[in-house]
Amino acid sequence: MSYSYLFKYIIIGDTGVGKSCLLLQFTDKRFQPVHDLTIGVEFGARMINIDGKQIKLQIWDTAGQESFRSITRSYYRGAAGALLVYDITRRETFEHLTSWLDDARQHSSSNMVIMLIGNKSDLDAKRDVKFEEGLAFAQEHGLVFMETSAKTAANVEEAFINTAKEVYKKIQDGVFDITNEANGIKLGPQHQGGGGGGQRAASADPNKAQGGGGGCC
Amino acid sequence: MASILKSVFGPSTAGAESKPSGAETVQKLSNRVSSSVNLDDRRDALRAIKGMSRQYRREVGNICLPLLFQAIRNDISDGECVGYAVESILNVLSSDEGEERTDELLLGVDYAEQILKDPENLVLLLRLLEEFDFQVRHPTVRLLTSLLCLKMVDIQEAVLSSPMGISKIMDLLSAKQEVIRNDAILLLSYLTRSNSQIQKIVAFESAFERLMLIISDEGYSDGSIIVEDCITVMQNLLRGNSSNQAFYREANQVQSLVPFFDFKLSSSLKWSNQKTSNVLAMLLLVRCLVAPSNSQQNVSACQKVMHQCRLLEFLCMFMFASGVPTAVLVESINTVAEVVRGNFVNQQFFDTVETPSTPPRSGILTILMCMVNEKQPLPLRLAALYCFQSYLYKNEVGQSKVINTLLPSSTETTVSAGQVLCAGIFGNDSLSIWMTAMSLAAALNSSQKPQLLRVQLSMQGKGQVTLLQQCSDVLVNMPDLKPLSRVGLLVLLCTWLTDCTAAVTSFLDNPVNIPYLTGMIEHHYNNDTDQIIGGLCATLIGICLVYNDGSSSGYSPETLREIITRRINQDSFTQSFTQLSSTEFFIQASKQPQIQAGSVNQIFFDYPFTVLFRQVSNAIQRALDPSIETNGGAEGVPTSSQNHLISQSQLSASFEEHSSVVQQYKDLLQEQDRQIIELRNKCQELERGRNGNDTQSLLSNSAPGTNGELNKELVSLREASLSHSRLQESLRQELGQKNAELERMREKCEALQLQLSQQSSSEDVSRLRQEVEQLRSDNEALLTEKTYLDTQLNQQLTLSAIAPPISSNEGETQEKLRQLSEKNLGLENERKNLLTRLAEYEARLTDYGSLEVKIKELVSKNESLEKEQEDLLVLLADNDSKLRKYREMLKNNNIPLSASDDDDDDDDDDDSDDEDI
16 A cells, blocks of 8 residues: 555553553554553554545554653654643643653654644543643643544544644645654655655655655555 | 883883883873873873773773773763773773683673663763764774673663663664664664564664665675674564564565565575575564464464565475575475465465476475475474464365365375375374374364265275274284374374264274273383373373264263273373373473474474363363263253262362472473573673674784684684574573463463352352351350350359359359350361362362353352351451450459340341341
8 A cells, every 4th residue: 555655653641541542443443441551662553544645654652651751752753743642531641741741842853743632531521621721731832632532432533633634734834854754754655656746845855755765665 | 002101101111120010001091091181191091091901901991991981071072082982991891802711701791780880871872872973983882782792681771761872873774884884783683682662662763664775785685794684683673572563564564575585596596604594584584473472463464465465475486496505495484384374365375386396296295295205304394294284274175175185086196195194194204104193183173074084095905994993003003103103193083083973983983992092091101202192092082082972882981981980090090191281292392383393302292282182181171070071061060069079179180280280380490490591691601702702803803913723712602602692592482482371371270260269159159058057056056155154154243243253163164265265266267177178169270161140140149158257257256355355354353244235235146147148
């Protein structure tokens, strides 16, 4: 399956907020209520479509425990997008967002798109963080915000796709240097055939990327 | 160097007599590094230290190590200074090539530990990797590699916790200088060893693509050792790492392997040693992706891609090409085996593969002929068997195809698989007999088993004989049959008869078979081999019992049970067949589908048999338990207490066996642990030696005086070290597998325990109820006694109020109290026994799957019983405390007491107790 772009994502946030469940819902379209703690990082991939373009998402799911923080930090540099997740029924996961955001901003490229996700929206009765609070936090820090439910799949597709749209927009605007793979973006093999010629971003030079990126896909 | 020394010490040191010791010189140089204000001066001193760091390794290490790091920090902008310092540290870590003493070798570890004590040191070194100055970067990469060799786990952890540590190392792959890139690959091959976190980050940093790019730049299999190093890193990243396996596949990396195997194979092709090594390494990498120990999801997805991108096709070409080195041939057969194993599409493709010869021959047939060929080396024959078994694994179409070639209706004119197998199984070569027996067993499934009964052989002097008949005839009538052949035939019969009543009947109709088997079990065991054969015979009788529909004229299930319990003795029967699974051969075979054997002597079982055995051994144990057998329809619930007890005792026996197996595993594990530690130590020594040697070999470029003997020593030492590393690696893997196995075992134990605890509640409820009843009646008696005692006490108290206490009366009461508390104690003990026995039952293993609903009911009943028991306990404790109170009162005996109040309390308790029940 060929694609125009490949984006690398990571999912971050406190332990137990449903990161692995979001990934599983997005890649496998299923919900697994009982899940072992993620040890280190698990991996999933899926193809999506934006503006008629095939985009491959490679998603690394991280471990939320404090002891894995230094490991999680190693993933920021190479990621184009990050889903920062908290649990709307556990206020402390919301309160830790600042520390996650600091970490992400410090170790990632400045262009990484961060999407704030309030997960477990199906548990509205147990809600501990208001929608407005999440929104306010997102606005304050320049993040896109959504509430999702990995259980009912509500907004899960949208969360991943909207993040991709943001990345894509940044490419179009020439913000991302797509020749540098360390940004977590890779041109697909399609670009080699000149298929993507019409939509090239002004400042990016895909020709240059072909040698490095197209070699082995 | 002499000039430097001169400049340091001036003319006064020129005289040979007053030449200062190495330590003194090093000390002076280090003073200069730390105190001189002139950069040139510090640089000269560092250069001098570097110059001395080989010859005076110990002195430089002891005096300068912290100073060298300090010097790097102070003069970090001066590439030369930093370079000298890093090289000095590198030399200090590496043991001198001439030294073979252990303490010299251990010195490097000591220094490495010293360096690690300050976590900033490693951060500093990782920072140096970002320097573009070659004279800094290059020795730093080598220093990190050297540190990893000495203290792998600690360095791995340190790199992992250092921000962007791995990213910095990964960036080296894009270094302009090839030598840095190559040394970085070597560094990665150490860094990624058995640390899944590092493996994942390295993969995230696009390692697969970047390494593959290097491999293709180097010319794929024709490349230098760099190609091999790259593949080694990729193997590390994939081995047992499911996340990376998924990523590798998702990133279309499997397809990128095709060019590696796509070269013109011909007999004139020159296979250099490096090419052989490269191809072998790449085959191992393919196997990392489809190893049976990987997750099923990853394996089948990879298998699918490997077929689609024609990788399987290329691999099959290797199998039949001429001029391919044996090692590559063996490994490509093993690889094909795992690429087709359990994947029907790939198995069907493999079915169509033909040899490039004229006329072309079926690939499968070629594999079988190679397997039964005595002249072929053992690894090749074993690979052929593994490939054939993998082709048939879960492949009903393939299985029936093979069986069909044996059937009389078969009109094949050319040589068929069936013919090869039949020729092999009744041939003279014991390994061929065993291998063909395993191959036939692999072709059997529930629908093929009755089919195989139709197979007729024309034997000289006997006319037409069925295959089954011939197998048992060989067993019974050939006392000189080699043990391996006997085992092969018995395993085949076990597989064949399992779940096939027609085959059991046919086997039992031959009156000589059972006497032969019982004879073998009763045979006095002289050695492991006898024990294994006895165990297999017992298993076979057990299978005849389990899958016996009673249609055999000679042996009904009852007759067989009679034989087992009366003639053989049930205990020794059970023992002989359960011991089978604790033999080293069995354990070895049960580890993985591929047979790992260095010599024929290590072979007795294959993996499928170990799976089969575990299944049937449970069934046999159950069949031997009359209570379970007769009540099989009634959900296995024993109706009479007698049967109940029998089953309990057997369960207990079975649990003991299981725990003994676990114990054996533990012992084995311990032994292997010890061996590994020994080997690791040895290996570390050798590795250290090698390190030193590596340094020396670089040194020898600049100092060409090295003699040949030293080089030879170096080579042999390196080889030894390498083989030890391999041994260590394989042992480590083995240990991992052992651990996993133990873990599985424990999980199984736990699951069964859980099941049993649920179930035992059902079995024990009646008895528990009895016991509780008993306890209650005891308690009631106790209460009566207490009431009586209370009355007496009351009387006595009334009496004592008016008269001085009558000591004899008091003594009597006290005696009674003592008796009561004794009785209490007895009851408590009884309860404890009860609890212990309960725990015993809980710990036993058995599987009565269909009981769950009933079990749940019974569990809740049991819970209420437990509650009652608790109530009783509370009551007993209450009694106890009251008795104590009374005793105290008696002692003080002038405290008036309203005894009736207490009596009321007790009555209440008693009442509520009754209501609960």
